[in-house]
Amino acid sequence: MNKIFSVILIFITTFLTSQAWAGEVSRAQFTTKIQDREPVDIIVTLSTDQTQVSYFSELNDLSGKKITHQWIYKDKVMFEKMFQVGGARWRVWSSKTLQPGWTGQWTVITLDEDRTPLLKQIFEYR
DSSP, X not given: OHHHHHHHHHHHHXXXXXXXXXXXXXXXXXXXXXXXXXXXXXXXXXXXXXXXXXXXXXXESOTTOEEEEEEEETTEEXXXXXXXXXXXXXXXXXXXXXXXXXXXXXXXXXXXXXXXXXXXXXXXXX
């Protein structure tokens, strides 16, 4: 059941990214590590024996704009990281260290400089 849910979530996220925000957020995902400015894996669920998670976004045609990753847990903003986009294709990521008691759904919203949501993604920490 978890594998089916993961595949559906990845499909929906990919579809929404390609349809609704083409030319802005072209790719985004949770990952355990960034290597050479690229995510090494895709995280949909993360076990509590791992405490570090990153959120990667590839941005297109947003040069000169400010973009924010907003990390939310239980309807509370836990962390925000703002980026100045420096080119037509720009890759950014933010990371969060999680406490074992912070289980449940985590959401990251990518916001434009007007604080308008561009993309929302969720992972499960358990």
